[in-house]
Amino acid sequence: MAGGGSRRWLRVLLGVFSVVLLLCGIGTAVGTWVWTRGVIDTRGEVDFVNRLAVPPLAQSRIDGQGRRVFDLRAQPGQRDFGQGGSTATWGFNGDYLGPTLRARRGEQVVVNVVNGIGRPTSVHWHGMHLPAVMDGGPHQMVRPGATWSPQWKIDQPAATLWYHPHPHGETAEQVYRGLSGMFILDDEPSAGLALPRRYGVDDIPVIVQDRKFTSDGRLDEGNSSLGGTGILGDTLLVNGTVGPYLDVSTERVRLRLLNGSNARTYDFGFADNRAFDLVGTDGGLLERPHRTGRIRLSPGERAEVVVSMRPAERVVLRSYPPNHGVEFFGGRFTGGEDTFDVLELRAAGSLAAAPEVPDRLVPVERLDPASAAQTRRFRLNGREINGRDMDLDRIDFAVTRGSTEIWDIEKQDATPHSFHVHDVQFQVLSVDGREPPPELAGWKDTVLVSTVDSLRIIARFADYADPNMPYMFHCHLLQHEDQGMMGQFVVVEPGQRPGRPPGGHGHAQHR
Ligand SMILES: [Cu+2]
Numbered sequence: 001m002a003g004g005g006s007r008r009w010l011r012v013l014l015g016v017f018s019v020v021l022l023l024c025g026i027g028t029a030v031g032t033w034v035w036t037r038g039v040i041d042t043r044g045e046v047d048f049v050n051r052l053a054v055p056p057l058a059q060s061r062i063d064g065q066g067r068r069v070f071d072l073r074a075q076p077g078q079r080d081f082g083q084g085g086s087t088a089t090w091g092f093n094g095d096y097l098g099p100t101l102r103a104r105r106g107e108q109v110v111v112n113v114v115n116g117i118g119r120p121t122s123v124h125w126h127g128m129h130l131p132a133v134m135d136g137g138p139h140q141m142v143r144p145g146a147t148w149s150p151q152w153k154i155d156q157p158a159a160t161l162w163y164h165p166h167p168h169g170e171t172a173e174q175v176y177r178g179l180s181g182m183f184i185l186d187d188e189p190s191a192g193l194a195l196p197r198r199y200g201v202d203d204i205p206v207i208v209q210d211r212k213f214t215s216d217g218r219l220d221e222g223n224s225s226l227g228g229t230g231i232l233g234d235t236l237l238v239n240g241t242v243g244p245y246l247d248v249s250t251e252r253v254r255l256r257l258l259n260g261s262n263a264r265t266y267d268f269g270f271a272d273n274r275a276f277d278l279v280g281t282d283g284g285l286l287e288r289p290h291r292t293g294r295i296r297l298s299p300g301e302r303a304e305v306v307v308s309m310r311p312a313e314r315v316v317l318r319s320y321p322p323n324h325g326v327e328f329f330g331g332r333f334t335g336g337e338d339t340f341d342v343l344e345l346r347a348a349g350s351l352a353a354a355p356e357v358p359d360r361l362v363p364v365e366r367l368d369p370a371s372a373a374q375t376r377r378f379r380l381n382g383r384e385i386n387g388r389d390m391d392l393d394r395i396d397f398a399v400t401r402g403s404t405e406i407w408d409i410e411k412q413d414a415t416p417h418s419f420h421v422h423d424v425q426f427q428v429l430s431v432d433g434r435e436p437p438p439e440l441a442g443w444k445d446t447v448l449v450s451t452v453d454s455l456r457i458i459a460r461f462a463d464y465a466d467p468n469m470p471y472m473f474h475c476h477l478l479q480h481e482d483q484g485m486m487g488q489f490v491v492v493e494p495g496q497r498p499g500r501p502p503g504g505h506g507h508a509q510h511r
Helices: 002-037 172-177 328-332 476-484
Strands: 060-062 066-078 086-092 101-104 109-114 125-126 151-155 159-164 181-186 204-211 237-238 242-250 252-259 266-270 278-283 284-292 295-297 302-309 314-320 339-352 374-382 397-398 405-412 417-423 427-431 447-451 454-459 467-477 486-493
Touching: 066 101, 101 109, 159 172, 159 252, 159 302, 172 476, 181 204, 181 252, 204 339, 237 339, 242 252, 252 295, 266 302, 266 339, 295 302, 374 397, 374 417, 397 405, 405 417, 405 447, 417 454, 447 454, 467 476
Parallel strands: 066 109, 101 181, 204 252, 242 339, 374 405, 397 486
Antiparallel strands: 060 066, 066 086, 109 151, 125 159, 159 181, 204 237, 252 302, 266 295, 266 314, 278 284, 278 302, 314 339, 405 454, 417 447, 417 467, 427 454, 467 486
């Protein structure tokens, strides 16, 4: 009897052991599958069969007061991205993205924004120096069917800016469906430089966005990112084109790169690792071109690059795995190891001559840290900044008009974050206590926070005091922003106290 009992126990034990082994096997297989699928690599796999769409320049007119007037209508659309069917989208004056607005320094502009999407929205002028009430943040909501007509004077250097919705809690979704566009500023100093400047010919907007599609071609809004960043797509759109190529007819071409993605950071370079000239960053041209083979852009950042081409050659703009400040597991599942073929440049058999990129571009005044009236700390952690999440009724601090401030930004978690400040262009003073790299030497409004240590920036708040209407500072990973990783500051006159933001959470204040 005893012998039969132990045999039974042995059988039970063996059974349990096999089940455990099987579970371990399944676990390892699933783990390996998830781990392997965590990396996207489209090198050599993209068919560049579609001519790159170039957003049209927005029509404008000069009104009786000499102001340049634009009309933008946010509207629903349908678009077939060639992914197996068509999908519902949103766009400005079209079905996806919007026209490129363009204005010169010194001009007064008016933009009539009509909300035709049936949901509250707003339109923020990313990188623009303008009064807070015109900024298009979450306090300037436009009700469905309503029109909002901000106006301001363009008063900053030539730059590649952009516009996108900024409704609190819904920015990620609205941008993902297609609401974004470029806003190019011109000025005299830049017009005098020998840089490619013919829009759509040798001066090309390159709006890069990653998207996911369902098998029947619809935009997949499911949030499957394991890394906590929101949607990371496996298909790239450039100006809304999948698999794009650009016909190049000149020896040099200027690409205005905009990372218009919700969460993904890119490290742009060319497949043959050729060097190119970085000539501009978020807020304008650099003092002198920076010769490099890579330019990393987190969501919201821009770079202007000039690349040389030889007759009849083809070269692919690629995004290499970006070091975005998150290691191992977190890095892999937030796109840190992904590689994408982005856009194929196809040179014509004979190319029109183009001058060399000038050695000197524009003077860039360095802001002096000794002139700073304040140093503030911003600790980024989870979805909070300094332990607080966004409250539309709370003004976090007031900056005195005319003052210069140093902001010290620290990342305290293992998630990628970028930091965007409204109202001003800033300069990076140091990264991890060291001099910033050349690509961070110019004017910036958004910066990847890739270090655990600190990133110091400096800005001057020269204009537009308004004690009640705040500007935003926030993470530009759109899901983080929507989840509350945002705060508000006001600019006040010397001695003035901050007031109260408009009530009703800023919704539906306009006719
Ligand atoms: Cu973030």
